Every structure is written in C-alpha cells, then in structure tokens.
Amino acid sequence: MPQNQMPDALRLEGIAHAFGPNRVLNGIDLTLAVGEVLALVGENGAGKSTLMKIIAGYLAPGEGRTRWQGQPVSADPQEAETAGIVLVHQEFALIPDLSVAENILLGHEPTRCGLIDFAAMNKAAGNALQLLNSDIDPRAGMAGLPVSSWQIVELAKAFASGPRLLLMDEPTAVLGARETEALFARIRAFAAEGGSVIFTSHRLDEVRAISDRVAVLRDGTITLDRPAAGLSEHDIASAMIGREMEDLFPPLAPYPTAAPILAVEGLSVPRDFGPPVQDASFAVAPGEILGIAGLVGSGRTEMVEALVGLRSANARRFILRGAESPLPDAVEAWRLGIAYLTEDRKSRGLLLAENVELNTSLTISALAGGTLIDRDEDSRRYADAQARYSIRAASPKIAVGRLSGGNQQKVLIAKTLAPDPDVVILDEPTRGVDIGAKMQIYQVIAGLAQNGKAVIVISSELPELIGLVHRILVMDRGRVAGIVTPPESTRPTEHEILNLALGLQNHDAST
Ligand SMILES: Nc1ncnc2c1ncn2[C@@H]1O[C@H](COP(=O)(O)OP(=O)(O)OP(=O)(O)O)[C@@H](O)[C@H]1O
Numbered sequence: 001m002p003q004n005q006m007p008d009a010l011r012l013e014g015i016a017h018a019f020g021p022n023r024v025l026n027g028i029d030l031t032l033a034v035g036e037v038l039a040l041v042g043e044n045g046a047g048k049s050t051l052m053k054i055i056a057g058y059l060a061p062g063e064g065r066t067r068w069q070g071q072p073v074s075a076d077p078q079e080a081e082t083a084g085i086v087l088v089h090q091e092f093a094l095i096p097d098l099s100v101a102e103n104i105l106l107g108h109e110p111t112r113c114g115l116i117d118f119a120a121m122n123k124a125a126g127n128a129l130q131l132l133n134s135d136i137d138p139r140a141g142m143a144g145l146p147v148s149s150w151q152i153v154e155l156a157k158a159f160a161s162g163p164r165l166l167l168m169d170e171p172t173a174v175l176g177a178r179e180t181e182a183l184f185a186r187i188r189a190f191a192a193e194g195g196s197v198i199f200t201s202h203r204l205d206e207v208r209a210i211s212d213r214v215a216v217l218r219d220g221t222i223t224l225d226r227p228a229a230g231l232s233e234h235d236i237a238s239a240m241i242g243r244e245m246e247d248l249f250p251p252l253a254p255y256p257t258a259a260p261i262l263a264v265e266g267l268s269v270p271r272d273f274g275p276p277v278q279d280a281s282f283a284v285a286p287g288e289i290l291g292i293a294g295l296v297g298s299g300r301t302e303m304v305e306a307l308v309g310l311r312s313a314n315a316r317r318f319i320l321r322g323a324e325s326p327l328p329d330a331v332e333a334w335r336l337g338i339a340y341l342t343e344d345r346k347s348r349g350l351l352l353a354e355n356v357e358l359n360t361s362l363t364i365s366a367l368a369g370g371t372l373i374d375r376d377e378d379s380r381r382y383a384d385a386q387a388r389y390s391i392r393a394a395s396p397k398i399a400v401g402r403l404s405g406g407n408q409q410k411v412l413i414a415k416t417l418a419p420d421p422d423v424v425i426l427d428e429p430t431r432g433v434d435i436g437a438k439m440q441i442y443q444v445i446a447g448l449a450q451n452g453k454a455v456i457v458i459s460s461e462l463p464e465l466i467g468l469v470h471r472i473l474v475m476d477r478g479r480v481a482g483i484v485t486p487p488e489s490t491r492p493t494e495h496e497i498l499n500l501a502l503g504l505q506n507h508d509a510s511t
Pocket residue numbers: 019022024042043044045046047048049050051090392393394402403404405406407432434
C-alpha cells in the first residue's frame with residue numbers, strides 16, 4: 001500500500017515537557033503510519049529520549065496528547081506495553097545477575113507444572129537471538145558479556161515481547177557493522193509485517209539506510225519532517241545544527257618523525273569470549289594518531305585494556321619512553337601518563353549518581369589519593385571542560401545520570417583528559433554524540449596530537465578513522481591483520497579496511 005494511504009498508527013499532538021525550568025519539548029506534532037520506520041534525530045540534549053519516554057508511558061508530558069491506534073496512551077509503561085508499545089532505552093536496563101535467557105523472557109517465563117521451564121526458556125531466547133543473527137549463548141550470565149552483547153540482548157527482549165510499535169533509543173551505538181546489518185534486516189521484516197518503528201541514531205548514513213522518514217528535533221520543536229528518499233546527510237545535519245555544515249575533519253598534521261613513545265611486541269591477551277588476542281605488535285609516536293579498526297569482538301578493546309592494566313596479559317616487550325618494563329597495572333598506567341577512555345560508559349566510566357563536577361575530576365582526585373580534594377579547583381576544571389566540550393547540563397551539581405547520553409560521553413572525555421596524559425587511548429570516543437559535538441571531539445583529538453601526545457583511537461565508524469588518523473591497525477579475530485600506512489595523499493579506502501577486518505586480504509603487518 002503506498003505510504004500516504006496508510007492509516008496513522010501513532011499521533012502526537014502538541015506534546016510539551018519541561019524538567020523544572022528547563023523546557024525540553026515545545027509543541028511536538030508527529031504521526032507514524034502502520035509499517036513505517038521513522039528516524040528521530042537531533043543534537044545531544046535535543047529531547048529525543050524524553051519524547052520516546054513520553055510515547056512509551058514512562059513520563060507524563062506537561063502538555064499535549066498521544067493517541068495510539070486511535071486510543072489515548074496513559075503514562076504507564078506496563079499499560080503501553082500491553083497495547084504493544086515497547087521502548088528499548090538508551091541506557092541498558094538488564095539484570096547482570098540473571099542469565100541471557102532469563103533477561104530476555106523476564107516476566108514472560110514459560111512454565112511447566114507451575115515451575116519455570118528452563119529448557120523452553122533457553123530455546124525461546126535462542127530463537128529470539130537467532131532472529132538478530134546472534135550466537136550469544138542464552139545460558140550465559142549477563143555480567144561477563146561485552147557491551148555489544150548487552151545491546152543485542154535488549155533488542156532480542158524487545159522483539160520477543162510481541163510489540164506493534166517499537167521505540168529504539170540509539171540501538172546501534174554499541175553495535176558493529178555486521179550486527180547493525182542484522183538489526184536492520186530484522187527491522188525491515190518487522191515493518192513488513194505491519195510493525196511501526198521510531199529509532200534514534202547519530203549515524204546519519206544509517207538513518208538514510210533504514211528509515212522511511214526522518215524527523216529532526218531542535219530547540220524543542222520539529223524542524224524537518226520528510227521522507228528519507230531524496231534527503232542527504234548534509235540536509236539532515238544542517239537541520240540539526242541550524243547552520244550549514246563545515247568540513248567534518250580538521251586537517252591532518254604530517255606524520256611525526258619522532259621515535260615511538262610506546263611500543264609493545266608480542267602481546268597476548270586471554271579472553272572469555274572470542275579468540276584470544278595473539279602476538280600483537282605495534283608502536284605509537286608523539287604527535288601520531290593511530291586508528292584501530294576491526295569488527296566488534298575482534299579483540300580491539302581487550303588489546304588496549306591490557307596496555308592500561310585492566311586485563312591480565314603477557315607481552316614479549318613493553319617499551320615506554322625508550323625504557324623496557326613489565327606491563328603496568330591500572331594505577332601505574334595513569335601515573336605513567338597513559339589514559340584510557342572506556343567504551344563502557346555506564347558501568348565503568350562514570351559515577352552516575354554523583355554530580356557532573358565531581359565526575360570530571362574523578363581521575364585527578366583518585367591519583368591524588370583522595371586526600372587533596374579542592375572543590376574550587378574542581379569547579380574551575382569543570383567550567384573549563386564545559387566550554388571546551390560544550391557539555392549541556394542544567395547545573396554543575398546535577399547527577400551525571402540525569403544528563404542526555406551524549407552529554408554523559410562528553411563528561412567522560414573531560415574526566416579522561418583532565419590529568420594531561422602523554423598517551424591517550426580512546427575507545428569509541430564519539431559514540432552517541434551528535435554531529436556538532438563530533439566535530440569538536442575531532443578537533444580535540446587533532447589538538448592532542450599537535451601538542452605532542454600519542455593518540456590511539458578505536459572506532460567502529462570507518463569514515464571516522466579514515467578522516468582522522470595517520471595509520472590504521474586492523475584487528476581480525478584476535479590478530480593484527482595489518483597496519484595500513486597511507487602515502488601522504490591517498491587515504492585508505494573504506495573497502496580496503498573492511499577487507500582486512502573480514503580477513504579477506506593479507507597485508508604485511510610491518511609499518
Ligand atoms: N530526569 C531528568 N531530570 C532533569 N533533566 C533531564 C532529565 N532527563 C533529561 N533531562 C534534560 O532534558 C534535556 C533533553 O534530554 P534528552 O535525554 O531527551 O536528550 P537527547 O536528545 O536524548 O540527547 P542525547 O542525544 O545526548 O541522548 C537535556 O537537557 C537533559 O539534561
């Protein structure tokens with residue numbers, strides 16, 4: 001049926017909402033057809049998550065009304081779910097102590113003779129995961145799984161609950177290319193069966209690839225609402241930031257001639273999931289930006305975690321500033337000037353219940369042994385970080401958990417860079433941040449290199465690495481498949497890097 005003849009499934013009229021004096025949504029009108037996939041985009045803090053929580057009944061709007069299949073929706077997530085509206089939150093809401101299957105079927109456990117039928121439960125969960133092309137073991141405990149698996153379990157759980165309207169708040173932020181493709185296939189099948197979808201993403205290429213329609217949220221109102229066909233990424237970005245886009249990437253400084261500040265040879269890291277990291281060797285010089293590419297699960301994070309003492313590992317040699325030493329433990333790594341920005345913002349990066357200012361100073365305070373805490377200094381540091389990374393927070397004293405996802409990420413970056421480290425390892429630094437903030441983070445990274453820092457950037461977004469770094473190390477199933485060293489003028493193509501990551505082509509691992 002052509003789209004304009006489809007009945008409206010969801011209709012929002014004049015939705016407005018404020019958190020205290022902070023007016024977030026301002027008269028939102030929006031409709032969604034049966035079988036339609038809508039992308040909701042906007043800068044960090046634009047109100048995307050707030051709008052989704054209102055639709056799914058987690059939040060009562062200050063003004064306006066929501067109708068779903070002609071009926072009003074009440075502010076009760078249970079009732080909304082019964083009506084078929086299911087929200088996958090931006091922040092994970094799974095229970096670490098339960099198994100994967102228990103999480104997926106929580107509240108819908110199959111029973112036999114009044115007892116939970118574990119065999120049936122594992123089977124049902126396995127099927128739900130299979131539909132997302134995932135081979136996660138339904139019997140595995142949640143706690144030990146990597147963040148991408150958490151996201152996949154959340155999605156499997158949502159699809160398994162039999163939704164008619166599925167709201168997904170940044171479902172792909174922690175997924176790799178293959179997992180994203182599997183999710184998109186699932187979304188297409190769901191929409192073809194008459195399911196409706198609203199999702200948010202900061203990856204505009206994805207937005208164009210999967211959505212029928214794009215709505216942009218800025219300053220509390222919808223500034224663009226058009227069919228995705230014919231919209232360019234440039235159109236979307238301009239509507240988001242309210243001005244024309246400039247160049248996304250800062251100019252790349254020439255490849256440095258200095259000797260490496262950090263070098264590792266023959267690094268091996270055991271893993272619970274996936275093949276171990278084996279015999280990895282690489283070096284990074286002051287002023288260099290080294291990218292690390294590879295599929296999710298290829299061992300990128302584990303490899304760098306070993307360098308900063310977050311994982312036990314063996315190395316034939318570890319050389320820092322020309323001196324050979326054993327691999328450092330976590331505290332030593334910080335003292336030696338090696339900083340690591342975790343990809344696991346929620347459980348490892350930030351203290352969500354503590355305020356923004358305290359979080360920004362967390363590493364510095366910890367390094368000072370927690371004795372010399374100077375609140376004025378904390379305030380100054382936060383004011384500086386707020387300007388530098390344009391953190392949007394109602395006040396320095398607000399709990400970091402109440403910030404939007406992208407703003408939490410900016411606080412994490414500020415915290416990591418606060419001790420002024422010489423070697424900076426950034427794991428997915430632009431995950432969940434909007435395009436304007438991305439450009440700022442790219443400037444920050446280029447600036448670090450210009451100031452003689454050695455920078456390592458792990459990213460699942462190939463265009464980001466291609467635009468930003470000097471060399472790209474590609475991981476494939478625990479091994480360094482190659483290090484692409486582009487000559488001055490030619491940047492490596494996305495295709496070349498993908499081939500390496502997929503193990504399709506063998507490159508010389510020397511530099
Ligand atoms: N529980 C809350 N208490 C106070 N303020 C809040 C709360 N939740 C959100 N806000 C504020 O409302 C605004 C919109 O936040 P929201 O999370 O909806 O943004 P978003 O568009 O989802 O951003 P992001 O892309 O970073 O996830 C932000 O300024 C945020 O700080």
